[in-house]
Amino acid sequence: MAKQLTILVWGAIYGEVIGYVLSALSGTAFDPAMSAVIPAIGGLIAINLLSLFVKSPEKK
Known part of the structure; x- marks a missing residue:
């Protein structure tokens, strides 16, 4: 959330x-x-789409 x-x-x-x-x-x-408003919403959409593609590595 932060x-x-x-x-x-x-x-x-x-x-x-x-x-x-x-x-x-x-x-x-x-x-x-x-x-x-427009760049804030665009940034929010971009960071949420980016988080779908970039995953943190799994710990063993």
Whole structure:
């Protein structure tokens, strides 16, 4: 559970930064809500899909 919360927080932080920079470069209006929500959900989906493929080694 802590891994998912960490991904949500960092996804929102990185989304805000990237969204601000891209809106400044393109000259469009900055929307903080969408810049935080979309990367956070995308990161959550990505980390959960990645955990399906990467398994921890079994102990003998």
